[in-house]
Amino acid sequence: MPPRLEVIGLEGLPEVRPGDDLTALVREAADGAGGLRDGDVLVLAQKIVSKAEDRFVDLRDVRPDDRARRIAAQCDKDPRQVAVILSESAEVLRHRPGVLIVRHRLGHVLANAGIDASNVPQMNGSERVLLLPEDPDGSAERLRAGLGGRIGVIVNDSPGRAWRVGSVGIAIGVAGVATVLDLRGRRDRDGREMQASELAVADEIAAAASIVMGQAAEGVPAAIVRGAAHFLGQGRTANLIRHPDMDLFR
Structure with missing residues (x-):
């Protein structure tokens, strides 16, 4: 079977309020969509995490x-x-x-x-x-631990981008997902060694989920990304942020 990725929007989540048990709410919504499976990545909109944490x-x-x-x-x-x-x-x-x-x-x-x-x-x-959540990585880790199983969790947001029109989902909180895939040193199909290729896989997963979750009144603040189990691992959101000393655009 060729590689494939599936994104399942979780509907039915209520308006989240401070102090709500977000893990329980997400589990119920996921169960309504067939449940979480081994290797799934759960992506949640930043806003529902911030609301639950009374930010x-x-x-x-x-x-x-x-x-x-x-x-x-x-x-x-x-x-x-x-x-x-x-x-x-x-x-x-x-x-x-x-x-x-x-x-x-x-x-x-x-x-x-x-x-x-x-x-x-x-x-x-x-x-x-x-x-934004006080500690988005910590928020993601608490959700992952509460849900159990071999899954990843990403908290996403959709800021604007320098040099590009429009917003795109990015990972601002991560647990159980390898944030950056370093391809430097590997060979391409012609045998050339790659010198600078690093893939922001957590951002790519967040962006894929955002297509289903939407940005306005869609009412789908969470999604399951299925087919990305090979990206499960250890990562921190800080790994995605270029150090100011390496930022040539400021």
Whole structure:
């Protein structure tokens, strides 16, 4: 049989709230789709992980400092939101009206530190935004341990990309998956030694799942990727992030 990959969207997950048992909710949804199998990779949208971990901030409670106000004026954003973005950032890389690009404390380079209010229910006049999980790798590992079996877990997000139009799913949390496949030193079909080939396999799996999960009102915040068992292993999201000293584009 030729190589094949199957992506199964998990429907029926409820609106996740702080303190919910995400492992139990995902297991029930997976059982409704036929259950998890040995070698599966479970991919979850960052938002449901953040919601379960209560990573909400209500902008009504935020008091921006002078730096946040100055940057907010330069990029035409709410100073309160900018203050939250800065609290999650290690470095501001670029900003202009409507755009604020930062290096997140986890190392990811993305707009607004991954913070937004899309698909974030509001209540009693709240102005809530949602942050990335505190420790996405740890979140993925807890889910993997709770679900049991020989599976991998990826927490994905869909930031924009430098030089390319549109967003693509990437892995921001990983457990039980080899994040990068190093092909350097192997031979191609013509016998030439490969010098620089490294495959971001966790990102490729996250992107495949994102096609089924969607980005807006689809209501499919998790998916099973089947056929990628050969990528199970040990990896950390940090392995996917290019060290600043090797970044030629800043």
